[in-house]
Amino acid sequence: MPHYDVLIIGGGxxxxxxxxxxxxxxxxTILVEKKDFSAGATGxxxxxxxxGPRYLEYDIETTxxxxxxxxxxxxxxxxxxxxxxFIFPVLKGDKYNLELIETFFEAYDRFVPLKNxxxxxxxxxxxxxxxxxxxxxxxxGGATIDEWGCSPFRLCILNVLSAxxxxxxxxxxxxAEKLLMDEDRRVIGAKLRNTLTGEHEEVRARIVFNxxxxxxxxVARMAGAQVKIxxxxxxxLVFDRRLSNVAITAETIDGRxxxxxPYENTSLVGTxxxxxxxxxxxVTATRDEIQYLLEGIERVFPSIRNERIIRTFAGVxxxxxxxxxxxxxxxxxxxxxxxxxxxxxKGLLSIAGGKLASYRMMSEHATDVICQKLGIKEKCxxxxxxxxxxxxxxxxxxxxxxxxIPAFVxxxxxxxxxxxxxxxxxxxxxxxxxxxxxxxxxVTEAExxxxxxxxxxxxxxxxxxxTRLGAGPCQGCRCTLTAAAILAEELHLNPDGMTEAALExxxxxxxxxxPILSGLQLAQxxxxxxxxxxxxxxHEMIAAKRHTVHGx
Amino acid sequence: MEADVIVIGGGMxxxxxxxxxxxxxxxxxxxxxxxxxxAMSSGTIDIAGPTAFLPLxxxxxxxxxxxxLGEMLRTHALHPYSIVAGGRTGLGQVCYRLRQxxxxxxxKVPGLQLxxxxxxxxxLPTILGTVKFTAFAPSSxxxxxxxxxxxxxxxxxxxxxxxFFQPHVCKQSLERYSSLHAPSSIGRVEVVEADMPRLASxxxxxxxxxxxxxDDPLTVEKFAQSLANSLPSDATHIAVPPILGLxxxxxxxxxxxxxxxxxxxxxxxxxxxxxxxxxxxxxxxALQRNSVRVVTTDVVDAKRDGRIVRNLVLEDMKSKRTATAxxxxxxxxxxxxxxxxxxxxxxxxxFKLPLFVGGKRVDNGFVQDLLSWNVDGRQLxxxxxxxxxxxxxxLDTFGEPAYENxxxxxxxxxxxxxxxxxxxxxxxxxxGYLVGENAxxxxxx
Numbered sequence: 001m002p003h004y005d006v007l008i009i010g011g012g013x014x015x016x017x018x019x020x021x022x023x024x025x026x027x028x029t030i031l032v033e034k035k036d037f038s039a040g041a042t043g044x045x046x047x048x049x050x051x052g053p054r055y056l057e058y059d060i061e062t063t064x065x066x067x068x069x070x071x072x073x074x075x076x077x078x079x080x081x082x083x084x085x086f087i088f089p090v091l092k093g094d095k096y097n098l099e100l101i102e103t104f105f106e107a108y109d110r111f112v113p114l115k116n117x118x119x120x121x122x123x124x125x126x127x128x129x130x131x132x133x134x135x136x137x138x139x140x141g142g143a144t145i146d147e148w149g150c151s152p153f154r155l156c157i158l159n160v161l162s163a164x165x166x167x168x169x170x171x172x173x174x175x176a177e178k179l180l181m182d183e184d185r186r187v188i189g190a191k192l193r194n195t196l197t198g199e200h201e202e203v204r205a206r207i208v209f210n211x212x213x214x215x216x217x218x219v220a221r222m223a224g225a226q227v228k229i230x231x232x233x234x235x236x237l238v239f240d241r242r243l244s245n246v247a248i249t250a251e252t253i254d255g256r257x258x259x260x261x262p263y264e265n266t267s268l269v270g271t272x273x274x275x276x277x278x279x280x281x282x283v284t285a286t287r288d289e290i291q292y293l294l295e296g297i298e299r300v301f302p303s304i305r306n307e308r309i310i311r312t313f314a315g316v317x318x319x320x321x322x323x324x325x326x327x328x329x330x331x332x333x334x335x336x337x338x339x340x341x342x343x344x345x346k347g348l349l350s351i352a353g354g355k356l357a358s359y360r361m362m363s364e365h366a367t368d369v370i371c372q373k374l375g376i377k378e379k380c381x382x383x384x385x386x387x388x389x390x391x392x393x394x395x396x397x398x399x400x401x402x403x404x405i406p407a408f409v410x411x412x413x414x415x416x417x418x419x420x421x422x423x424x425x426x427x428x429x430x431x432x433x434x435x436x437x438x439x440x441x442x443v444t445e446a447e448x449x450x451x452x453x454x455x456x457x458x459x460x461x462x463x464x465x466x467t468r469l470g471a472g473p474c475q476g477c478r479c480t481l482t483a484a485a486i487l488a489e490e491l492h493l494n495p496d497g498m499t500e501a502a503l504e505x506x507x508x509x510x511x512x513x514x515p516i517l518s519g520l521q522l523a524q525x526x527x528x529x530x531x532x533x534x535x536x537x538x539h540e541m542i543a544a545k546r547h548t549v550h551g552x
Numbered sequence: 553m554e555a556d557v558i559v560i561g562g563g564m565x566x567x568x569x570x571x572x573x574x575x576x577x578x579x580x581x582x583x584x585x586x587x588x589x590x591a592m593s594s595g596t597i598d599i600a601g602p603t604a605f606l607p608l609x610x611x612x613x614x615x616x617x618x619x620x621l622g623e624m625l626r627t628h629a630l631h632p633y634s635i636v637a638g639g640r641t642g643l644g645q646v647c648y649r650l651r652q653x654x655x656x657x658x659x660k661v662p663g664l665q666l667x668x669x670x671x672x673x674x675x676l677p678t679i680l681g682t683v684k685f686t687a688f689a690p691s692s693x694x695x696x697x698x699x700x701x702x703x704x705x706x707x708x709x710x711x712x713x714x715x716f717f718q719p720h721v722c723k724q725s726l727e728r729y730s731s732l733h734a735p736s737s738i739g740r741v742e743v744v745e746a747d748m749p750r751l752a753s754x755x756x757x758x759x760x761x762x763x764x765x766x767d768d769p770l771t772v773e774k775f776a777q778s779l780a781n782s783l784p785s786d787a788t789h790i791a792v793p794p795i796l797g798l799x800x801x802x803x804x805x806x807x808x809x810x811x812x813x814x815x816x817x818x819x820x821x822x823x824x825x826x827x828x829x830x831x832x833x834x835x836x837x838a839l840q841r842n843s844v845r846v847v848t849t850d851v852v853d854a855k856r857d858g859r860i861v862r863n864l865v866l867e868d869m870k871s872k873r874t875a876t877a878x879x880x881x882x883x884x885x886x887x888x889x890x891x892x893x894x895x896x897x898x899x900x901x902x903f904k905l906p907l908f909v910g911g912k913r914v915d916n917g918f919v920q921d922l923l924s925w926n927v928d929g930r931q932l933x934x935x936x937x938x939x940x941x942x943x944x945x946x947l948d949t950f951g952e953p954a955y956e957n958x959x960x961x962x963x964x965x966x967x968x969x970x971x972x973x974x975x976x977x978x979x980x981x982x983x984g985y986l987v988g989e990n991a992x993x994x995x996x997x
Contacts, residue, residue, distance in 0.1 A: 478823075481680060485680070488724075498680075514920065522933065526933075526934060527592060530589075
């Protein structure tokens with residue numbers, strides 16, 4: 001049985017960040033994730049490394065740490081981050097007038113230099129409408145602030161890659177089925193099951209770290225320990241194209257702050273914040289939540305209802321437990337649980353709370369606790385050393401000429417892989433860097449093969465997280481079968497395995513579309529269905545597979 | 553604008569309706585927004601495909617087309633086939649009418665070079681190596697009919713620099729068909745790689761780009777020769793993705809068949825496939841030959857007078873005008889072509905006709921309520937559409953024909969799912985043929 005210093009359960013941004021930190025400090029580390037890296041709460045966040053001006057009112061420490069850490073993340077992965085200018089429109093009858101908003105942002109401006117942001121500016125009505133003509137003419141004026149966006153999927157996988165380079169063992173699609181305990185009520189390891197192959201293995205570890213996010217209470221319960229969180233569901237709507245020049249904030253009917261945000265080839269609208277008691281493995285948006293968001297955005301950005309919604313995504317935040325407060329007022333602070341002290345279960349630690357922007361600091365804190373337990377003095381270096389690909393800059397136009405590949409493709413590869421984009425271009429077979437698999441998002445065959453070969457992608461959904469395959473308006477109509485064929489080739493899947501991969505992906509996409517399917521996206525869905533179940537006749541493969549499974 | 557018959561919609565249903573009405577002496581205008589969904593299809597004519605495929609002991613265990621039709625008549629009383637049949641006992645009637653419609657299609661659109669019959673399905677391999685069952689297919693696709701093969705030695709050609717085709721996956725899936733009882737269709741499958749002559753050094757091509765380059769006879773010959781050099785001597789069939797010519801396919805296919813000894817055929821490929829484009833082009837050529845006037849514009853409204861449709865309101869970027877006729881045919885398709893629109897509630901936008909699924913009215917409820925959780929399950933929104941009487945006139949909410957001079961054809965009609973029933977083009981051709989007849993007869997009165 002292999003022995004490790006630390007076993008980390010949960011491959012979200014915290015688990016990945018902790019794995020990186022532990023591995024860098026020389027601990028023998030293993031990271032296990034039951035689904036895929038960033039497949040849970042991390043992947044369903046808004047994708048912002050933002051300072052959180054919202055928290056200034058009641059949680060100033062969160063604002064400070066978010067800004068500080070966001071500055072560090074920028075240093076270790078400059079390629080990953082992109083600036084998101086926000087407009088804060090002020091309407092008649094709003095909670096705050098322009099003067100108050102400005103005063104508020106003046107306070108925020110003190111933290112902004114920490115994350116290399118620009119101070120706020122005040123906009124007249126005419127200025128605001130010039131910058132963003134989609135705004136309602138009813139605005140009185142506005143203010144701008146400056147935030148950073150990043151792909152949570154890439155941020156997570158880069159941490160995993162870095163951990164791997166420092167010697168950590170990496171397992172996705174691997175569930176910790178059981179925690180192993182000794183007679184002393186000490187957690188000494190775990191029994192793992194690969195959910196794709198069904199294979200079991202047992203590993204020993206001096207510390208088991210539970211970074212299960214919303215699932216962390218379940219993980220802790222396996223050892224008889226308790227992590228108390230207040231799970232809060234948040235949904236986002238994804239629209240086709242970038243609808244606005246800048247991000248715009250809006251107020252909901254109950255006075256909460258929401259936004260519409262141009263993101264890659266799409267726009268995001270989010271988010272809700274509601275206590276969640278349902279199935280964590282099956283979180284979907286409801287019609288009410290969707291209307292609630294649209295109603296809020298419509299007030300400042302009236303055309304939103306005529307735009308094409310591609311899909312929704314929903315996730316659950318592992319917010320720290322507190323009674324009586326509204327969801328929105330809950331602190332975004334994090335906490336490391338030492339179950340030895342709290343529940344008498346030694347060898348087990350958990351983390352909960354926090355936000356994407358301060359993941360690195362949380363990981364540092366968690367790793368400090370781990371090191372203290374293990375008596376290791378090594379200092380954290382995760383804010384000093386760049387993430388894989390963060391070790392230089394690239395001249396996009398020159399690179400495009402050199403490889404005779406459109407600059408747009410280079411740009412998006414650079415934003416995903418940093419300087420390692422050249423490794424993607426070099427993938428075999430020749431020309432695959434110029435063959436598109438997903439036309440909506442310009443994902444090339446080389447990129448698909450690269451993430452299967454080097455980033456543990458085992459399903460089409462894994463590929464989607466790493467590359468945005470199928471995330472555009474056609475939602476997998478033209479890429480699913482091609483990508484499934486490539487996956488089958490790379491992983492030596494038989495036709496049944498390939499069908500299953502394609503079908504799983506279609507089902508996963510379908511789940512996110514069900515609540516909003518209408519208008520043009522419904523028309524698209526008719527084509528998708530005919531493509532997969534009529535022209536390509538996947539039904540035949542499904543029937544054949546059911547036969548081999550049940551018949552023999 | 554004035555005519556005896558106005559057809560709205562330019563896909564298979566609309567084209568056949570226009571051709572049929574015109575063949576009966578009517579003066580016909582066809583109004584369309586753009587390409588119909590026929591242009592997005594894989595280019596085959598499905599009439600009634602089997603719903604379960606494998607395991608197969610032999611091809612004989614598959615139901616014939618009349619078998620499947622009989623089954624549909626028994627289980628789906630509101631299916632357009634059942635309406636045409638006039639009930640469960642009308643199998644003979646629907647078979648007879650289908651034969652008539654298909655003979656008409658073959659006669660009027662000879663450029664499609666359709667092979668097949670209304671009796672038995674062809675079994676045609678797709679680029680994934682799955683099999684699509686269909687009644688008629690252009691001869692370049694029909695050449696891959698597995699039912700005709702005996703221990704065939706098939707070469708799957710991987711074309712270097714062509715996107716969206718993985719020959720090894722196709723081979724692996726096709727090999728499953730060697731397990732049929734002897735004599736089985738497939739003996740051996742092999743992959744050979746070939747270069748596109750024009751594209752050898754250039755960037756990878758999409759199937760449409762590749763097909764366009766194959767419109768040049770020299771390219772075809774070069775490709776055939778390079779392929780001939782790498783052929784195993786005992787190969788009986790060559791499978792290529794559907795790229796053998798875009799606008800001059802017949803010529804291309806003739807050249808390449810002449811140059812290569814084994815039978816060469818094209819694999820079926822999903823949506824936005826080259827054969828779908830060829831189908832659309834041939835339908836349009838047939839409309840032109842038969843003096844059907846094709847107008848490309850949007851129909852935004854219809855002026856009605858009691859139970860009579862008087863004229864249509866047409867609108868495009870430049871102008872707004874009206875079009876008058878004695879009878880009208882709505883062949884606008886479903887959601888993908890704008891025949892139905894969904895703004896949370898589904899709606900038929902021109903005549904505001906009521907929509908039904910499973911006998912229930914659905915245009916007054918959320919379209920999301922018609923969706924099934926399983927992506928591969930039966931989706932009710934795809935069965936959503938008009939109810940029709942036995943002359944194929946759309947019904948109002950009381951079950952009466954909404955207008956005396958309005959007929960419906962193709963996917964705008966409800967109560968069938970062309971994906972699970974594998975009957976899209978069959979219904980389109982049949983209903984198009986019949987409404988063409990009905991509309992012309994009415995106009996002549």
